[in-house]
Amino acid sequence: MSTANHTGGFHHAHHFDSAEHQYESSKQGIWLFLVTEILMFGGLFVGYSIYHSLYPQVFHAGSKQLSVVLGALNTVVLLFSSFTMALGINYVQRGLKNKAIIALAVTIACAAIFMVVKFFEYTHKFHVGTVPGKYAYTEELSASGEKVTKVGALLAEASKLSVAEREHKLHLDETEYEHLTLLEKTKNWPLFFGFYFVMSGIHGLHVLAGAFLIFWVLLKVIKNQVGPEYYTPVEGVGLFWHVVDLIWIYLFPLLYLVG
Amino acid sequence: MAHEQHNYLNHQKGIWSWLTTLDHKRIGIMYFVAIMSFFFLGGVFALLVRAELFTPGKTLFSADVYNRMMTYHGAIMVFMVIVPGIPAIFGNFVLPIMIGAKDVAFPRLNLMSWYMLMIGAAITGSTLFLENVDTGWTFYTPYSSIKTGLGVIPMVLGVFIIGFSSILTGLNFIVTTHKLRAPGMTMNRIPLMVWALYSTAILQVLATPVLAITLLLLIAEKTLGVGIFDPQLGGDPVLFQHFFWFYSHPAVYIMILPAMGVISELVATYSRKVIFGYTAIAYSSLAIAGVSFLVWGHHMFVSGQSEFAGVLFSFITMLVGVPTAIKLFNWIATMYKGSIRLDAPMLFAIGFMFLFTIGGLTGVYLASTGMDVHFHDTYFVVAHFHYVMVGGTLMALMGALIYWFPKVTGKIYSDLAGRISWVFIFTGFNVTFFPQFILGNMGMPRRYYDYLPTFTELNQMSTFGSWLIGTGFLVGLYGVFYALLKGKEAGNNPFGGKTLEWTTTSPPPHENFEKTPVLTGGPYEYR
Numbered sequence: 001m002s003t004a005n006h007t008g009g010f011h012h013a014h015h016f017d018s019a020e021h022q023y024e025s026s027k028q029g030i031w032l033f034l035v036t037e038i039l040m041f042g043g044l045f046v047g048y049s050i051y052h053s054l055y056p057q058v059f060h061a062g063s064k065q066l067s068v069v070l071g072a073l074n075t076v077v078l079l080f081s082s083f084t085m086a087l088g089i090n091y092v093q094r095g096l097k098n099k100a101i102i103a104l105a106v107t108i109a110c111a112a113i114f115m116v117v118k119f120f121e122y123t124h125k126f127h128v129g130t131v132p133g134k135y136a137y138t139e140e141l142s143a144s145g146e147k148v149t150k151v152g153a154l155l156a157e158a159s160k161l162s163v164a165e166r167e168h169k170l171h172l173d174e175t176e177y178e179h180l181t182l183l184e185k186t187k188n189w190p191l192f193f194g195f196y197f198v199m200s201g202i203h204g205l206h207v208l209a210g211a212f213l214i215f216w217v218l219l220k221v222i223k224n225q226v227g228p229e230y231y232t233p234v235e236g237v238g239l240f241w242h243v244v245d246l247i248w249i250y251l252f253p254l255l256y257l258v259g
Numbered sequence: 260m261a262h263e264q265h266n267y268l269n270h271q272k273g274i275w276s277w278l279t280t281l282d283h284k285r286i287g288i289m290y291f292v293a294i295m296s297f298f299f300l301g302g303v304f305a306l307l308v309r310a311e312l313f314t315p316g317k318t319l320f321s322a323d324v325y326n327r328m329m330t331y332h333g334a335i336m337v338f339m340v341i342v343p344g345i346p347a348i349f350g351n352f353v354l355p356i357m358i359g360a361k362d363v364a365f366p367r368l369n370l371m372s373w374y375m376l377m378i379g380a381a382i383t384g385s386t387l388f389l390e391n392v393d394t395g396w397t398f399y400t401p402y403s404s405i406k407t408g409l410g411v412i413p414m415v416l417g418v419f420i421i422g423f424s425s426i427l428t429g430l431n432f433i434v435t436t437h438k439l440r441a442p443g444m445t446m447n448r449i450p451l452m453v454w455a456l457y458s459t460a461i462l463q464v465l466a467t468p469v470l471a472i473t474l475l476l477l478i479a480e481k482t483l484g485v486g487i488f489d490p491q492l493g494g495d496p497v498l499f500q501h502f503f504w505f506y507s508h509p510a511v512y513i514m515i516l517p518a519m520g521v522i523s524e525l526v527a528t529y530s531r532k533v534i535f536g537y538t539a540i541a542y543s544s545l546a547i548a549g550v551s552f553l554v555w556g557h558h559m560f561v562s563g564q565s566e567f568a569g570v571l572f573s574f575i576t577m578l579v580g581v582p583t584a585i586k587l588f589n590w591i592a593t594m595y596k597g598s599i600r601l602d603a604p605m606l607f608a609i610g611f612m613f614l615f616t617i618g619g620l621t622g623v624y625l626a627s628t629g630m631d632v633h634f635h636d637t638y639f640v641v642a643h644f645h646y647v648m649v650g651g652t653l654m655a656l657m658g659a660l661i662y663w664f665p666k667v668t669g670k671i672y673s674d675l676a677g678r679i680s681w682v683f684i685f686t687g688f689n690v691t692f693f694p695q696f697i698l699g700n701m702g703m704p705r706r707y708y709d710y711l712p713t714f715t716e717l718n719q720m721s722t723f724g725s726w727l728i729g730t731g732f733l734v735g736l737y738g739v740f741y742a743l744l745k746g747k748e749a750g751n752n753p754f755g756g757k758t759l760e761w762t763t764t765s766p767p768p769h770e771n772f773e774k775t776p777v778l779t780g781g782p783y784e785y786r
Contacts, residue, residue: 014770029431032430050495134484198487
């Protein structure tokens with residue numbers, strides 16, 4: 001590009017005095033962008049706290065239905081991936097190319113594991129009918145004239161079966177059956193899953209975006225476009241990844257552990 | 260001309276070099292072309308809305324068509340014209356030059372912001388041919404989420420993308436102001452236009468993400484039916500208003516702060532005097548930005564929020580008047596005993612002060628909870644915010660256009676065309692919107708398609724005024740083409756400005772300055 005100055009292998013754009021100057025500016029820009037990300041999620045957290053204070057029982061019953069084991073697994077996976085990301089940046093800074101490639105690849109793998117776990121969590125929720133808002137309701141009306149939820153329909157079916165048959169036919173174990181019964185007794189429970197799917201969904205999109213960005217810097221490492229003298233993109237993507245991780249650290253207790 | 264001067268306009272040639280340019284000056288011009296096209300479209304919708312209201316009942320269109328035109332007028336003008344207007348066009352062009360930088364900090368991001376505005380505008384605009392979009396620019400729930408058609412989704416998605424454009428521009432300006440100032444250009448020496456743009460950028464970065472999540476939630480509501488805004492599913496439609504105004508009230512200052520920056524420049528240059536109270540004007544911009552986050556509740560005095568919240572929001576809202584008045588009094592103090600030249604830009608600056616003061620004072624009426632109950636959702640509100648936004652931002656936009664036109668193009672904008680344009684816009688504006696204060700006080704509700712026969716005369720006056728405004732802007736547009744084709748050569752500093760952009764050539768070279776300037780004093784050293 002005509003806008004680049006080549007000095008000693010590394011180039012900085014024409015409107016900066018030095019590589020250092022450009023690095024400082026880029027870093028400020030990335031931090032500002034991360035502020036906007038946190039503010040965007042902030043809106044969701046505000047909505048969450050308002051409804052949590054209005055309907056604590058909804059959030060109690062809803063969180064019981066989420067799998068703490070899978071949530072905790074994902075938390076560990078993301079924490080570990082933050083660690084490997086930090087290692088990756090460190091290796092790039094020290095010029096250890098092969099180690100950097102491994103660290104970044106592991107980070108991407110962690111993102112993939114996270115998404116796979118999320119996939120199983122989501123499909124199970126579709127299966128039992130714990131979905132948001134209007135999709136949680138069936139067309140039917142109960143004897144008392146209220147709308148029947150999909151969970152209600154499933155429970156009605158399950159109540160006719162023995163415990164073993166539930167496990168076999170409906171893939172419902174006894175604890176889950178109890179949790180769903182508790183849920184069904186709570187008015188407006190689909191609101192919880194509105195928050196669950198919106199918050200974890202937008203976070204999931206960020207995980208995907210992060211994985212693509214890490215892949216992008218991984219290619220840069222392979223092509224020797226980043227190294228000890230220039231690692232701004234790696235560090236920027238790393239900061240983004242840490243924020244994605246950080247948001248999950250808030251989402252996990254708020255959604256899974258409030259009960 | 261002895262030889263062809265080398266500048267940013269002839270640095271590279273061809274349409275492709277414009278569409279891929281990383282030069283902030285060219286991007287500013289691209290914004291100008293785009294935003295002025297949107298402005299034309301929004302203006303046509305405004306004229307049609309006013310034409311429909313010429314008589315009670317049906318004049319030209321059905322109520323359905325009227326609702327849609329009103330929605331597009333609002334959405335286009337707010338999201339595509341007044342919010343990006345001055346920062347994207349003039350901010351892009353003059354901010355780096357004013358602080359002695361070669362470009363903004365992130366030129367690629369700058370170009371990307373322009374494309375995002377284009378993509379967002381295309382998606383929003385496409386709804387013109389899709390399902391009815393008749394929510395008004397505020398997209399209030401539950402009407403938008405439950406009642407009306409699915410066209411709201413692409414409309415809102417477009418606005419979401421435009422919001423990204425706004426965030427990225429703001430981010431770029433903040434880093435540019437922090438990191439790229441020329442040697443000697445301390446924060447207390449940057450021109451007031453830059454202070455205004457900097458405060459605006461902070462608002463853009465801090466407020467717009469909340470709009471983003473609000474619009475995402477509305478989309479989620481519409482597609483997944485999550486129920487956060489739906490009372491039938493346990494949600495609360497008023498929450499949307501809280502979220503929406505948490506962005507959109509600061510957005511009012513995103514619209515007006517850059518205008519105030521322009522006025523500071525114009526007043527100093529055309530009064531030939533050191534600006535009075537530089538620090539006060541500079542920090543009052545930050546004060547307005549700060550207070551703007553705490554006042555959203557005044558949009559919701561009649562929404563059933565607690566009396567305590569009403570009183571609190573009423574008080575904080577009136578607080579905004581303090582830094583605003585600080586600016587106004589400092590401009591007047593600058594003009595006092597100055598050698599004032601009433602050139603077209605100065606006329607627009609004075610028009611700004613006049614109209615904005617009326618807009619600001621009627622804002623105090625609306626900030627008083629008791630009076631707001633009377634005026635709420637009447638034409639009084641319509642008149643108030645048009646005085647603030649149109650009388651403020653568009654006056655400043657015209658002033659900025661004529662003032663910086665020579666720097667951008669190298670040609671002088673005809674002062675006569677500017678003055679004629681001003682006379683039409685200024686009188687037309689008052690003829691249009693002053694009757695609306697009276698209409699509002701008489702009880703005519705806003706947004707309505709029909710009205711009582713009692714209101715006919717004042718509405719006809721208002722519609723007549725809208726034609727005058729339209730004529731005024733057409734004269735302004737004619738002035739642009741006339742200046743481009745037949746304008747006189749400008750020279751480097753036709754108006755005797757003292758800020759850095761007047762020290763470089765007109766039009767500036769590709770890298771803004773032949774040699775990086777070194778500052779030894781403040782920006783307005785007249786006498």
